[in-house]
Amino acid sequence: MLSSALFTGVRILEVIIAIPIIGMLGWFIDPYVDNNETPPDGLLTLFIVSILACAWALVTLFQFHRYRSMSGPFIAVVDIGFVGAWIAGIYLNRGISDADCSSFSAPLGLRVGDNNYSAGDSWSASVNRPCAMFKASWILSIIECVLFFVTCLLSWTLYRSYRYDTRHVHKDYTGGRRSGSTSTYSSHRRHHRHARV
Numbered sequence: 001m002l003s004s005a006l007f008t009g010v011r012i013l014e015v016i017i018a019i020p021i022i023g024m025l026g027w028f029i030d031p032y033v034d035n036n037e038t039p040p041d042g043l044l045t046l047f048i049v050s051i052l053a054c055a056w057a058l059v060t061l062f063q064f065h066r067y068r069s070m071s072g073p074f075i076a077v078v079d080i081g082f083v084g085a086w087i088a089g090i091y092l093n094r095g096i097s098d099a100d101c102s103s104f105s106a107p108l109g110l111r112v113g114d115n116n117y118s119a120g121d122s123w124s125a126s127v128n129r130p131c132a133m134f135k136a137s138w139i140l141s142i143i144e145c146v147l148f149f150v151t152c153l154l155s156w157t158l159y160r161s162y163r164y165d166t167r168h169v170h171k172d173y174t175g176g177r178r179s180g181s182t183s184t185y186s187s188h189r190r191h192h193r194h195a196r197v
Helices: 004-034 041-063 068-092 092-099 129-196
Strands: 102-105 109-112 116-118 122-126
Touching: 004 041, 004 129, 041 068, 041 129, 068 129, 092 129, 116 129
Parallel strands: none
Antiparallel strands: 102 122, 109 116
């Protein structure tokens, strides 16, 4: 089924994206742990959410198909809860969205009238590593938020599809059995009537 394959693919993508988020945010949290200090709320929230989301995605990736008949709504509810948690972490760290984490210069100049405009004296590029790492984690968290919303919808869709297929098969089975019994009964009555004549 296409929905089932899509759910599995998105779940795998969620795990793959969560791993670098955990790694980069862990790099920021490590100095606080070494100094017995509490990390900022925004950083800590995003770090905890990424760990729990990764663990949840792994568990449901391997267990969903086995317990799909009863766990679909539960997975959908937990996933929408993670969507809210991602939104909270993203909102708490929204200040990083305006940060400029890199700079670039080139030996280019432009003269307009009596004014000279220069882009730099030489070729150079610099990246603020901590800023770039944190901004990358923030952007990846936005992607995770969207993906968890998608798996929420997919898990509910798969559950409803499974329930519909189960009811449809049960109806066909019971209907076929009833019609088979009727035909057998009719055949028996005809045979009994001919024997009596």
